[in-house]
Amino acid sequence: MRLARPRLRMRPRTRDRELRLLTVVALAMGAGWVSLSSTRSGGLSIGDPVPVVCWLLAMLGVHVAFVISGRDLDQVLLPVVGILGGISLLFMERLPQGLVVQRFGDRTLMLGDLQLLWLLLGLGLLGITAISVRSVRWLREYRYTWAALGIGLLAAVFLLGDEVNGARLSVHIGPFSGQPSELLKVILVVFLAAYLADNRPMLARSSMRVGIIRLPPLAYLLPMLAMWGVALALVIIQKDLGAALLLFSVFLALLYIATRRGSYVVVGLVLFVVGAAVLYGVLGHVRARVDIWLDPWADPLGAGYQVIRALYAFGRGGILGTGLGAGLPTVDGVAAIPLIHTDFVFAAVGEELGLLGALAVGTCYLILAERGLRIAARAPDDFQALLAAGLTLVVVLQAALIMAANLRLVPLTGVTLPLISYGGSSILTNALVVGLLLALSDRTAVRGVPAPTARIARSAVA
Amino acid sequence: MNSAPGIGSGLLRVGLVVCIAYALIFAGAGWLQVVEAGPLSADPRNPLQLVAARAPRGRILDVRGVVVADNARAVDGVRHRRYAHPAMAPITGYVSTIFGTAGLERTYDRQLTGVARLGAGGDLLRKFRSRASDPADLHLSVDVRLQELAARLLGDQRGAVVAIEPSSGRILALVSTPGYDPQQLADPATAAAYLATLGDDSGAPLLDRATQGRYVPGSVFKLVTGTAGLESGAIRSDTTFADQPVESRRGFRLEGFRIQDAPRSVQLDQPLDLTEALEVSSNVWFAHAGLATGAGALLEVASRFGIGSAIAFDLPTASSQLNGGDGPLHGFADRVELANASYGQAEVLTTPLQMALVTTAIANGGVLVRPTLVDRIVSRDGDESRTSPTRIGRVMSATHAATLRDAMVQAVQGRYAADYAGGARVPGVRTAGKSGTAQLAPGQAPHSWFVGFAPADAPRIAVVVIVENAGSGSSRAVPLGGRLMNAWLKRFAPDSAP
Numbered sequence: 001m002r003l004a005r006p007r008l009r010m011r012p013r014t015r016d017r018e019l020r021l022l023t024v025v026a027l028a029m030g031a032g033w034v035s036l037s038s039t040r041s042g043g044l045s046i047g048d049p050v051p052v053v054c055w056l057l058a059m060l061g062v063h064v065a066f067v068i069s070g071r072d073l074d075q076v077l078l079p080v081v082g083i084l085g086g087i088s089l090l091f092m093e094r095l096p097q098g099l100v101v102q103r104f105g106d107r108t109l110m111l112g113d114l115q116l117l118w119l120l121l122g123l124g125l126l127g128i129t130a131i132s133v134r135s136v137r138w139l140r141e142y143r144y145t146w147a148a149l150g151i152g153l154l155a156a157v158f159l160l161g162d163e164v165n166g167a168r169l170s171v172h173i174g175p176f177s178g179q180p181s182e183l184l185k186v187i188l189v190v191f192l193a194a195y196l197a198d199n200r201p202m203l204a205r206s207s208m209r210v211g212i213i214r215l216p217p218l219a220y221l222l223p224m225l226a227m228w229g230v231a232l233a234l235v236i237i238q239k240d241l242g243a244a245l246l247l248f249s250v251f252l253a254l255l256y257i258a259t260r261r262g263s264y265v266v267v268g269l270v271l272f273v274v275g276a277a278v279l280y281g282v283l284g285h286v287r288a289r290v291d292i293w294l295d296p297w298a299d300p301l302g303a304g305y306q307v308i309r310a311l312y313a314f315g316r317g318g319i320l321g322t323g324l325g326a327g328l329p330t331v332d333g334v335a336a337i338p339l340i341h342t343d344f345v346f347a348a349v350g351e352e353l354g355l356l357g358a359l360a361v362g363t364c365y366l367i368l369a370e371r372g373l374r375i376a377a378r379a380p381d382d383f384q385a386l387l388a389a390g391l392t393l394v395v396v397l398q399a400a401l402i403m404a405a406n407l408r409l410v411p412l413t414g415v416t417l418p419l420i421s422y423g424g425s426s427i428l429t430n431a432l433v434v435g436l437l438l439a440l441s442d443r444t445a446v447r448g449v450p451a452p453t454a455r456i457a458r459s460a461v462a
Numbered sequence: 463m464n465s466a467p468g469i470g471s472g473l474l475r476v477g478l479v480v481c482i483a484y485a486l487i488f489a490g491a492g493w494l495q496v497v498e499a500g501p502l503s504a505d506p507r508n509p510l511q512l513v514a515a516r517a518p519r520g521r522i523l524d525v526r527g528v529v530v531a532d533n534a535r536a537v538d539g540v541r542h543r544r545y546a547h548p549a550m551a552p553i554t555g556y557v558s559t560i561f562g563t564a565g566l567e568r569t570y571d572r573q574l575t576g577v578a579r580l581g582a583g584g585d586l587l588r589k590f591r592s593r594a595s596d597p598a599d600l601h602l603s604v605d606v607r608l609q610e611l612a613a614r615l616l617g618d619q620r621g622a623v624v625a626i627e628p629s630s631g632r633i634l635a636l637v638s639t640p641g642y643d644p645q646q647l648a649d650p651a652t653a654a655a656y657l658a659t660l661g662d663d664s665g666a667p668l669l670d671r672a673t674q675g676r677y678v679p680g681s682v683f684k685l686v687t688g689t690a691g692l693e694s695g696a697i698r699s700d701t702t703f704a705d706q707p708v709e710s711r712r713g714f715r716l717e718g719f720r721i722q723d724a725p726r727s728v729q730l731d732q733p734l735d736l737t738e739a740l741e742v743s744s745n746v747w748f749a750h751a752g753l754a755t756g757a758g759a760l761l762e763v764a765s766r767f768g769i770g771s772a773i774a775f776d777l778p779t780a781s782s783q784l785n786g787g788d789g790p791l792h793g794f795a796d797r798v799e800l801a802n803a804s805y806g807q808a809e810v811l812t813t814p815l816q817m818a819l820v821t822t823a824i825a826n827g828g829v830l831v832r833p834t835l836v837d838r839i840v841s842r843d844g845d846e847s848r849t850s851p852t853r854i855g856r857v858m859s860a861t862h863a864a865t866l867r868d869a870m871v872q873a874v875q876g877r878y879a880a881d882y883a884g885g886a887r888v889p890g891v892r893t894a895g896k897s898g899t900a901q902l903a904p905g906q907a908p909h910s911w912f913v914g915f916a917p918a919d920a921p922r923i924a925v926v927v928i929v930e931n932a933g934s935g936s937s938r939a940v941p942l943g944g945r946l947m948n949a950w951l952k953r954f955a956p957d958s959a960p
Contacts, residue, residue: 258469258472314499354495358495409486409487
């Protein structure tokens with residue numbers, strides 16, 4: 001990895017807006033923590049505020065580091081991460097701690113502590129990425145390396161992975177386990193951005209007609225489609241529908257941004273519908289997911305249990321919610337909704353923070369979308385623009401996918417709610433994404449990479 | 463260098479699509495958390511209901527505050543319901559962790575558990591109170607003393623009693639025998655075995671006869687026929703039928719069928735008018751009256767009382783009927799069936815509660831009110847909701863109601879009352895009533911009926927009594943009804959004057 005060497009051009013730059021927003025985050029987290037502790041103890045209480053204080057101090061630390069670094073980074077993204085991570089922390093502290101238990105030597109860490117650990121590591125990764133990445137040229141230059149790495153990751157999962165909840169997602173190496181498909185999403189976005197930036201003019205030019213649809217030259221489409229097909233096939237083998245759906249959406253969006261050709265989107269959607277229909281017919285677990293979505297009440301104590309329990313949770317929340325700590329996370333010692341700390345954390349938010357809380361969380365992702373797309377629009381070159389847009393969409397569309405699934409608007413595909421769901425891979429990956437977005441937002445430092453026009457010219461001739 | 467279009471507009475459009483997707487998600491959340499919140503929370507499979515089921519429920523109290531249902535002390539985290547007055551079972555029903563709920567315990571489950579107001583916006587201030595649920599107490603209009611007296615008077619015979627305050631529709635007693643002990647169903651230790659014995663009982667103790675028992679009404683149904691005749695204009699209070707005196711002795715031959723009056727101790731040779739026909743319960747007179755009224759008018763007026771559909775009530779009700787519904791003559795097979803139905807035989811089936819509504823309407827000067835069991839619902843936080851009397855509508859003119867009332871007074875206090883409803887007379891109080899002897903299949907003793915109210919001019923209680931297979935009305939149901947009205951007016955009523 002060739003990070004541009006940090007030139008010690010430390011000219012601190014105050015970040016008033018970020019500080020103001022972080023103050024709001026701190027107040028919100030403080031109120032949330034007092035609310036949770038008071039509900040638990042039955043009287044006004046601040047409980048044991050160490051986790052929230054840790055999180056807030058870490059935010060302040062990253063803020064100070066940004067100030068000292070002197071970089072002109074976006075000032076909204078960090079507070080958005082602060083509020084989403086803070087909500088995550090409140091809920092992981094609040095949910096039954098026994099949902100996740102890990103032993104490190106003679107220390108046993110449970111859900112809340114583990115999530116705090118991941119959040120702090122993620123925040124560190126975010127800060128380091130934002131400050132130290134001054135050029136993304138290397139990302140572009142090694143695009144085929146990334147592609148190979150991505151396929152390698154998938155192969156590793158396929159060979160070494162354990163099947164959990166019907167999907168082969170995680171890899172255990174020694175005491176560590178991770179879900180490579182989280183990282184795969186980022187790697188694929190980098191590859192797609194690089195490839196589309198290289199070949200944008202050619203892709204946009206129509207030189208092949210198939211009926212009324214105009215396609216770019218096959219030679220330019222094939223490598224990408226091949227890469228896409230391999231990735232998709234592996235994802236399907238892994239049974240990770242969520243990642244497949246997400247990557248396909250991001251792919252279509254980036255293709256559209258790069259070429260602005262609606263016909264590609266139409267073709268893509270047709271491919272999607274055909275693929276979905278075939279998968280529905282061929283793969284039992286896809287059919288099961290869709291059938292549950294269509295009628296969860298057909299088997300309320302079996303297949304539909306999780307989805308129905310989530311609907312109940314939203315209903316219990318109403319407009320204002322039950323209040324933190326006052327919902328029903330467990331009934332008779334069993335989690336009210338299976339996977340409430342990962343796939344269904346949005347239902348927990350809907351129950352305890354109500355419709356207002358759910359809308360607030362959604363709005364945070366929308367703000368993230370606005371910032372990310374703005375960074376893309378201001379980017380000095382196509383690659384950085386596509387990269388910023390792709391990174392933004394990975395987070396925002398994944399959030400939309402799982403929120404909609406929680407609300408039974410779409411079938412459930414197991415993806416996490418970015419920056420809120422429990423899980424190291426998910427937290428670290430999304431922190432990395434936001435870190436990259438922050439780095440890309442600094443127009444004073446990230447130099448535009450001249451597009452390799454020579455190559456394009458050569459290819460065009462060939 | 464770019465021959466491709468700029469990236470900005472593509473970003474804008476993708477951003478727009480993202481916004482639309484989020485707008486749909488927000489709308490979906492709004493739908494679930496506002497519109498669907500109430501129904502979802504009320505779903506019995508919602509864990510909320512399971513949790514609420516374990517919290518102390520609200521109590522059920524009678525009109526004087528006597529506790530009818532409350533909570534036993536929790537044993538090992540399991541808390542069951544306690545019922546001190548088994549005679550109240552037809553009203554309260556039961557809560558069983560094994561068999562679910564019945565009666566008011568079921569109807570008012572959401573209020574008793576206190577999850578009623580946990581809907582979407584619901585009670586916003588609740589968020590600032592300590593408890594999520596707010597169990598409410600039910601204060602009934604029923605008086606346990608009257609209820610237990612009625613149950614005791616019915617004894618081990620099968621039957622039902624409905625007592626009602628005519629002006630308001632407040633139920634004072636609602637009894638069904640044989641009864642059951644809800645306590646034994648509520649207690650998980652005894653529930654299964656007890657339910658098995660109840661199931662083996664041929665008397666069907668779990669059936670609430672007062673609201674769901676469908677009985678041949680016999681002569682008490684003449685009140686409906688009389689109302690229909692008067693309201694349709696087919697008869698007047700002084701209408702007589704010339705052939706009736708002869709037919710009362712020898713039978714009224716109609717298309718080969720012979721309609722007979724019950725044997726009387728005295729012969730009446732003058733043609734009877736409405737009052738006299740009701741007083742001596744002439745089947746022949748009412749057969750003529752029904753034929754003169756016609757099937758359509760009879761059905762129409764009967765439906766004003768609610769006959770033909772389930773009565774809107776806090777407990778499940780069965781609907782009453784005039785005929786089997788498949789005949790060519792508005793559901794009657796022929797004029798013979800219509801004539802027989804006119805004095806409460808043929809295919810006529812009514813519930814005691816339905817007859818209570820008929821009686822109440824006459825007592826009320828023609829106005830029908832909705833029957834109610836619950837006076838007030840008082841939440842533990844002190845919120846109170848009161849039931850106010852609901853007027854369903856006018857069933858008959860005040861004049862017609864007065865005509866029928868006077869005839870009923872005559873049946874209790876007239877010359878021949880001893881053979882009919884005289885046994886129901888409350889000493890010192892002008893009493894109105896009508897006996898009924900519902901003929902069943904040959905070999906079966908008839909059902910014994912009484913309907914009545916007192917005081918006749920300003921009714922404070924209306925009573926319906928049926929005792930299955932107990933013989934003539936005057937022998938069993940009439941004195942029982944009299945004792946209940948007497949007990950209410952002289953002892954139990956809030957302003958009773960002994």
